[in-house]
Structures are given as C-alpha cells and as structure tokens.
Amino acid sequence: MSNNLVIGIGALVVGGVVGYFAGAGNEKIVEVEKVVEVEKQQTATLDAVKSKGFVQCGVSQGLPGFSNSDDSGKWTGIDVDVCRAVAAAVFGDSSKVKFTPLSAKQRFTALASGEIDVLSRNTTWTMTRDTQLGLNFAGVNYYDGQGMMVPKSLGAKSAMELDGANICTNTGTTTELNITDFFRSNGMKFNLVAFEKADEVVAAYDAGRCDVYTTDRSGLAAQRTKLTNPDDHMVLPEIISKEPLGPVVRQGDDQWFNIVRWSLRAMINAEEMGITSANAKSKVNDNNPAIKRLLGSEGNFGAELGLSNDWALNILSQVGNYGESYEAHVGPNTPLKLDRGVNELWSKGGILYAAPIR
Amino acid sequence: MSFSAFFYDKRLRSVLFQALLVLSIAFGFFWLVENTVSNLSDQGKSVGFSFLSQTAGFQISSTLGTWLMKYEVGRSTYLDVYFIGIINTFVVAVLGILAAAVLGFSIGIMRLSHNLVIRGFATVYVEMLRNIPLLLQLFFWYFAVLRSLPSRREQTELFSGIAGINITGLYLPAPIAQSGFMIVILVFIMAIIGAVMLSKWATKRQCKTGRTFPAFWAGLGLIVGTPLVAFLALGSPLDWSFPEFKYTGPLLRRGFQSGTGMVIVPELIAVWLALSLYTAAFIAEIVRAGILAVAKGQTEASYSLGLRPGITLRLIVIPQALRVIIPPLTSQFLNLTKNSSLAVAIAYPELVSIFAGTALNQVGKEIEMIAMMMTVYLTFSLLTAAFMNWFNARVKLVER
Incomplete structure (x- = not known):
C-alpha cells in the first residue's frame, strides 16, 4: 500500500519534470516560428495577398457613406473604394477583396496580427498611432473634423453664439475633450450630456434634450439622416478638431505601403486630370504624357511597384477617380449631403494634393 | 517517523494539503500580477495611481456630485471625477432603494387584497415589469420622460416662481x-x-x-x-x-438661467423611475411570499382576541413576515445598487459613465480604474448587506 503511494508520487514528480522541460522546449520552437512569421509579414504582404487570391480589408461595422453593407452583403463607401482600388491594382479585378468589419477597439490589433492586409476604417491619423502602434498611414482619403449640428429654428449661424447651450454627444476618444476645450478657450459656458452610444444621442437630440449635437462632421451627416426631420437641422461652419482619415498598413513592408499609398494617389491624380471610369480606356493614348504615365502607356511605373503597368487603368476603369467615389457615397446627392469642402482638389480650393506620377 | 506514517496522519495531511492550496493560490495571484505588470511595461504603460492628481479636461453634466465637489473644468482632478461618480451612484442607489421598498411593500400587500381591481392591477404590474429587461425599461422611461416634458424654452410651473420643470430638468430652489x-x-x-x-x-x-x-x-x-x-x-x-426663467431675449438665453436654483436632470429621474419600478416588482413578490408564510391561525387567533385588522397586520403578521422577507430583500437592494451602472446608457453621469468611460478614455489606466470602480460597488454592497444583517438580527425569531 505505502509502496504504491511512494511510486505514485514519484511518477507524478518525474512526469511533472519531464512535462516542464518538454513544455519549455515547445515554447522555444513556437518563438522561432513567430519570428519567421513576423519576418515574412514584413517583407511580403504582396506575395501573401497574391497567393491567397484576394485582399483582406478591415472596415467599420457600418457607417453609411464610408463603409456600410447592404441587405445582400455588398459593401459600399469611400473607405470600401480604397480597398477595391488596391484589389484592382494588384489583381486587375476590383472584386477580389474580402471585408472584415471591425470595432474601434479591434482595428489595430487585427492589422498588427496580420488578420487583415489593409485597414480602411475612418481612422484618424495621429502622431501616437503613427509612431507607437507599429503602423503606417498611407494617405488621407477624407479630411474630417469635429463639428456641431443645431436645429435651424435656433437661429444660430455660428458656434460662437452657443453660450449656455446644452450639448449632446457620445463618449468617444477625444470628443468631450475637444468640445470642452472649444467652449473654454472662447470663454463660453455649456452643459454636456454624454451618452455611451450614438443611437441614444440621436434620439435624445431629436427629442429636444439638447440644443447641439457634436461629433465628427461626417458622423453628423450620417446621423442626421436618422432624425425625424433631417431638413430642420444644420451643421455649423466651425470645425473644432482635425481628423484626417485614411488607410493604414503595417509598418515595415514598404512595397505594400507604396501600393496602398499610390492606389489612393492614382484616384486623386486621375480626378485632377479628368480621367473617369467612363473615359479611362479611351484616354490611354491621350497626348498628355502625364496621363500616359498614369495609365501605363508610357514608362514602367507599375512594374516598379511590383504590379503590372496597367495598375492605375484597372483602378480607374473599375472603381473610378476620387471625385466619382466621393459623389457616389458621401456627396450632395447622397443622404449624407456632404459638400466637398476641404476635400476638394487643391486646384479647386481644397487641400487634396497628390504627388505626381513621374 | 517514517514517510508513510507522516502521510497517514490525518491531521498533518490535512494541514499539508491546505498549506499547498494556499501556496498555489498565492503563487497564482503573484503570477497574474507579475505578468500583468510586465505585459503593460512591454506596451510602454506603467502601473500606478499618479493620474488621479491630473486635471480633468472635460465637462460633466451638473448634478449633486458636481455641486458638492465644486467641479470646474481645468481645475478639478480625476480624483474629483471619481468622487462625483461615487456621489451620483450613491444618490441613485439610495433614492431607488427607498422608492422600491415603499412601492414594493404596497404592491405586495395589494396582491393579497380581496378587491379584484386592486389585486388585478398588482398582478399585472408585477408580471409586466419583472419580465421586461431593465435596459429596455430604462430607455422607455427616459424617452417617455423626455417626450412628455415641455421644450427648453418653455416650462410647466409647479409653484409660480419657485419650482418648474422642462426637458432640461426639474428646477427647485437651492438652499x-x-x-x-x-x-x-x-x-x-x-x-x-x-x-x-x-x-x-x-x-x-x-x-x-x-x-x-x-x-x-x-x-x-x-x-x-x-x-x-x-x-x-x-x-x-x-x-x-430660486430658479430664474426668461421668456424673452435671444433664443439661446431663454429658459432656466444657469446658476439659479438647483436642477434635477431628466436622466436621474428616468434612472430612478426605471430602477425603483423594476425592483419594486420583485420586492412585491417577496413581501407577498413573506405574508403568506405566516400561518393563518395567527391572524385568526389575533381576531379572536379582539384585535382590529390594522393592528393585526402591524403587530402580528408583519413582524413574523419580516423574518422571511429581509434576507431576499437584501439581495434585491444589492441588485438595485449594481443595476444603477446601466445609467451609463442614458447619459446619467454616474461612476461607470464618467470614470470608467470618459476618464478612462483620456488616461488609459484600465486596470487601476476598473479596480477602483469595483471597490466602490463592493463597498456599497457590503455596507447595504451589513445594515440589512443588523436589521435581520433585530427582527428574527428570538429563541428562548
């Protein structure tokens, strides 16, 4: 009896020791695998994308105009168009893209872990994110900023008239801070009612709890469509924060970074040159050398990205230029009714300025 | 003493295993803390409470908390925000417990009434309110309150010049x-x-x-x-x-003037209504069960002694029913306190909303802040339980 016990305990000890060393050995092997994987990611997102046959793109969980899926599961929006442009550049087929809806909290983790190849999810470009998260912002596809919406009946033409206002907002990363800073710096008083989610803010504002609804201007435009009478409300001209939104890639893979960056620039340059989805193919033999270089009939620009030379032609004929994408998803003829504003080309009074292709 | 003799000694063996258990729990805890700290430092984050003395740069809806702590943006610290959250949570919990207890006792007694209308009303009340999720009720009451009140530029006067109500809240004279x-x-x-x-x-x-x-x-x-x-x-x-109301002047300046009187925001009214109505439904059932648990003979004996029904209820039935009622009542009170955290959904600035929401977004000290918040709820719950245990000890059957 007692012998059995001693043997049993001895076996336990031996088993534990063996298990411990085996486990430790395993751990080391796993480490090695990880390193290899990271190195692979850093050098060859393009190869990985090509071998799996599609671009995996991180988008929002549903923000009308930016990335939103309809009843049949088809994604549309200006953020979605960036993903399609990258797919068109890589595969010559803008449909070779799959979407991963991500929450604000999940998005960077999903990109860093390699779950997605590009993140195009109304993400604000800030220094912290650029320098501390191991990410690179490939450009800006929408210049947003925090704004304020008021009922037209209030008669306010400027945010400077809002002293003493009740303001509704949702708790965001910096929303409450921005609005507080604005009122403090202008020596005005206000009362803040901060909800957890946007749906309740809209309902409370609609019921008249607040005089003002503040969030990003694109968000205001999207949420206004949910009000009982959207036309009775207006967005004030003041922009109290800078929120440049753009696509993001992992740091360390310059080739992939360049592909995403120049896909977006191709769309902006095309608008400037007057190339649309309708006339892209006929413009290939245009007399303008700049157009020829963009569409691949002159020079070797696509090959230098690791793509075919008709990369931009595919983007433009299948997705369209930046202006077309804007008009189709967020422009004045859409429910969002967003004027181009600063998102107009630099030559037309905006700040959109893409480096030239030459 | 040989090894096996040592092992077969019942007392020694139990001590050994308990010591092992304590050691492994302590080690597990240590491992958890150690791992967390090292993971956080890998992310470039440190652990500590120094953020509490930083000034908070955001506005908070004016409530009892902001008034007591004299909250001022740019001067008040995150510690003040913490206390404001605690005060506002405490206000909801106390108001809710009082209202739920009174209402619950009334409905519970109504459910035993001989009058069909009263009994029917109480039954419908209980079955409806306790079977609808609290969050939905919270939204219902909030938007019902908002939609039923006059707009910000108008008011319903409760007492001319003394108290009034509109969508921005109930305005009372401030002492x-x-x-x-x-x-x-x-x-x-x-x-x-x-x-x-x-x-x-x-x-x-x-x-x-x-x-x-x-x-x-x-x-x-x-x-x-x-x-x-x-x-x-x-x-x-x-x-x-006294709250001052202006009907004329620029549109934005009309309505109740800030800095006059005191305001009870509609968010507090809605949270209070939802929590007390919901919890009252459960308390009513507990009260009914407690009263039914008193043997019918007790009432009959009391009547036969010539005591009137009112006195019978007060001196014979309720004291005995309380022994059954108090323990489950305590857990209802605890539930109400914890449920008050749902108020974050409708913008009432309680602990979860301003401390674990807005402040956490600014500071990013998840572990410290959530731990501080859990401490508050734990303290509230333990205090409530301690009080109810004391009360229970007073009313429970004294065995002779």
Whole structure:
C-alpha cells in the first residue's frame, strides 16, 4: 500500500519534470516560428495577398457613406473604394477583396496580427498611432473634423453664439475633450450630456434634450439622416478638431505601403486630370504624357511597384477617380449631403494634393 | 517517523494539503500580477495611481456630485471625477432603494387584497415589469420622460416662481446655508436622539405599568418643532436661490438661467423611475411570499382576541413576515445598487459613465480604474448587506 503511494508520487514528480522541460522546449520552437512569421509579414504582404487570391480589408461595422453593407452583403463607401482600388491594382479585378468589419477597439490589433492586409476604417491619423502602434498611414482619403449640428429654428449661424447651450454627444476618444476645450478657450459656458452610444444621442437630440449635437462632421451627416426631420437641422461652419482619415498598413513592408499609398494617389491624380471610369480606356493614348504615365502607356511605373503597368487603368476603369467615389457615397446627392469642402482638389480650393506620377 | 506514517496522519495531511492550496493560490495571484505588470511595461504603460492628481479636461453634466465637489473644468482632478461618480451612484442607489421598498411593500400587500381591481392591477404590474429587461425599461422611461416634458424654452410651473420643470430638468430652489445653520443641524440631530430615547422610555413604561404614551406624535413634534424653534431664534440662517426663467431675449438665453436654483436632470429621474419600478416588482413578490408564510391561525387567533385588522397586520403578521422577507430583500437592494451602472446608457453621469468611460478614455489606466470602480460597488454592497444583517438580527425569531 505505502509502496504504491511512494511510486505514485514519484511518477507524478518525474512526469511533472519531464512535462516542464518538454513544455519549455515547445515554447522555444513556437518563438522561432513567430519570428519567421513576423519576418515574412514584413517583407511580403504582396506575395501573401497574391497567393491567397484576394485582399483582406478591415472596415467599420457600418457607417453609411464610408463603409456600410447592404441587405445582400455588398459593401459600399469611400473607405470600401480604397480597398477595391488596391484589389484592382494588384489583381486587375476590383472584386477580389474580402471585408472584415471591425470595432474601434479591434482595428489595430487585427492589422498588427496580420488578420487583415489593409485597414480602411475612418481612422484618424495621429502622431501616437503613427509612431507607437507599429503602423503606417498611407494617405488621407477624407479630411474630417469635429463639428456641431443645431436645429435651424435656433437661429444660430455660428458656434460662437452657443453660450449656455446644452450639448449632446457620445463618449468617444477625444470628443468631450475637444468640445470642452472649444467652449473654454472662447470663454463660453455649456452643459454636456454624454451618452455611451450614438443611437441614444440621436434620439435624445431629436427629442429636444439638447440644443447641439457634436461629433465628427461626417458622423453628423450620417446621423442626421436618422432624425425625424433631417431638413430642420444644420451643421455649423466651425470645425473644432482635425481628423484626417485614411488607410493604414503595417509598418515595415514598404512595397505594400507604396501600393496602398499610390492606389489612393492614382484616384486623386486621375480626378485632377479628368480621367473617369467612363473615359479611362479611351484616354490611354491621350497626348498628355502625364496621363500616359498614369495609365501605363508610357514608362514602367507599375512594374516598379511590383504590379503590372496597367495598375492605375484597372483602378480607374473599375472603381473610378476620387471625385466619382466621393459623389457616389458621401456627396450632395447622397443622404449624407456632404459638400466637398476641404476635400476638394487643391486646384479647386481644397487641400487634396497628390504627388505626381513621374 | 517514517514517510508513510507522516502521510497517514490525518491531521498533518490535512494541514499539508491546505498549506499547498494556499501556496498555489498565492503563487497564482503573484503570477497574474507579475505578468500583468510586465505585459503593460512591454506596451510602454506603467502601473500606478499618479493620474488621479491630473486635471480633468472635460465637462460633466451638473448634478449633486458636481455641486458638492465644486467641479470646474481645468481645475478639478480625476480624483474629483471619481468622487462625483461615487456621489451620483450613491444618490441613485439610495433614492431607488427607498422608492422600491415603499412601492414594493404596497404592491405586495395589494396582491393579497380581496378587491379584484386592486389585486388585478398588482398582478399585472408585477408580471409586466419583472419580465421586461431593465435596459429596455430604462430607455422607455427616459424617452417617455423626455417626450412628455415641455421644450427648453418653455416650462410647466409647479409653484409660480419657485419650482418648474422642462426637458432640461426639474428646477427647485437651492438652499444656501448662512452662518449659524450648523447649529440648527446640530439641534436636529439631538432631537432625533431625544425622540429615540423617548420612544424607548415609553415602551419600557408600557411594559411596566400598562399605560400608553403617544411616543410617535411626541417624537415627531420633537424632531420638527425643536429645530424650527432654533431656526427662527437664530434669525432664519438659510437663504434660497430660486430658479430664474426668461421668456424673452435671444433664443439661446431663454429658459432656466444657469446658476439659479438647483436642477434635477431628466436622466436621474428616468434612472430612478426605471430602477425603483423594476425592483419594486420583485420586492412585491417577496413581501407577498413573506405574508403568506405566516400561518393563518395567527391572524385568526389575533381576531379572536379582539384585535382590529390594522393592528393585526402591524403587530402580528408583519413582524413574523419580516423574518422571511429581509434576507431576499437584501439581495434585491444589492441588485438595485449594481443595476444603477446601466445609467451609463442614458447619459446619467454616474461612476461607470464618467470614470470608467470618459476618464478612462483620456488616461488609459484600465486596470487601476476598473479596480477602483469595483471597490466602490463592493463597498456599497457590503455596507447595504451589513445594515440589512443588523436589521435581520433585530427582527428574527428570538429563541428562548
């Protein structure tokens, strides 16, 4: 009896020791695998994308105009168009893209872990994110900023008239801070009612709890469509924060970074040159050398990205230029009714300025 | 002593295993903390509470908390935000517990009524309210409250010039204590102590001599009368700030003027309504069960002694029912306190909303802040439980 016990305990000890060393050995092997994987990611997102046959793109969980899926599961929006442009550049087929809806909290983790190849999810470009998260912002596809919406009946033409206002907002990363800073710096008083989610803010504002609804201007435009009478409300001209939104890639893979960056620039340059989805193919033999270089009939620009030379032609004929994408998803003829504003080309009074292709 | 003898000693063996258990739990805890700290430092984050002294740069809806802590953006710290959250949570919990208890007892007794209408109403109330999720009720009451109130530029006057209500809240006169008001409060506290002693003396005398003494009315007179005399004698050391309402002027300046009177925001009213109505449904069932648990013979015996129904309920049934009611009632009170965290959904600035929401977004100290928040709920719950245990010990069956 007692012998059995001693043997049993001895076996336990031996088993534990063996298990411990085996486990430790395993751990080391796993480490090695990880390193290899990271190195692979850093050098060859393009190869990985090509071998799996599609671009995996991180988008929002549903923000009308930016990335939103309809009843049949088809994604549309200006953020979605960036993903399609990258797919068109890589595969010559803008449909070779799959979407991963991500929450604000999940998005960077999903990109860093390699779950997605590009993140195009109304993400604000800030220094912290650029320098501390191991990410690179490939450009800006929408210049947003925090704004304020008021009922037209209030008669306010400027945010400077809002002293003493009740303001509704949702708790965001910096929303409450921005609005507080604005009122403090202008020596005005206000009362803040901060909800957890946007749906309740809209309902409370609609019921008249607040005089003002503040969030990003694109968000205001999207949420206004949910009000009982959207036309009775207006967005004030003041922009109290800078929120440049753009696509993001992992740091360390310059080739992939360049592909995403120049896909977006191709769309902006095309608008400037007057190339649309309708006339892209006929413009290939245009007399303008700049157009020829963009569409691949002159020079070797696509090959230098690791793509075919008709990369931009595919983007433009299948997705369209930046202006077309804007008009189709967020422009004045859409429910969002967003004027181009600063998102107009630099030559037309905006700040959109893409480096030239030459 | 050989190894096996040591191992077969029942006492030693149990000590050994318990020591092993304690060690492994301690090690597990240490491992968790160690791992967390090292993971956080890998992310470039440190662990510590120094953020509490940083100034908070965001506005908070004006409530009792912001008023008591004299909250001011750019001067108040995150510690102040923490206290504001605690105060606002406490306000909801206390108001909710009081209302839920009163309403729950009434509905519970109504469910046992012989009147079909009263009994039917109580049954419908209980079955409806306890079977709809609390969050939905919260939204319902919030938007029902908002939609039923006049807009910000109008008001419904409750007492002309003294109190009014509109969508931005219920406006009441705010008391401003002058020097000497502390004496009135002191007198008030002493009057309460006096009334308790009076009641004890009256009970004692009734036991001894059988003579009754109107202790309730005398005590009430003592509690109300004495401070009133002191208040008048000191020359009314209390000013009132009445809410001021403007019907004219620029549109944005119309309505109740900030800085006059005090405001109870509609969010608080909605949270209070939802929490107390919901919890009352559960309390009603507990009360009904408690009363039914008292044997019918008790009531019949009481009647046969010639006691009236009211006295029977108060002196015979309720004291016995309380023994069954108190323990489950305690957990309902605890539930209500914890459920108050749902108020974050409708913008009531309680602990979860401003500390674990807005402040956490700014500072990013998840572990410290969530731990601080859990401490508060744990303290509230333990205090409630301690009070209810004390009360339970008082009413429970004294075995002789």
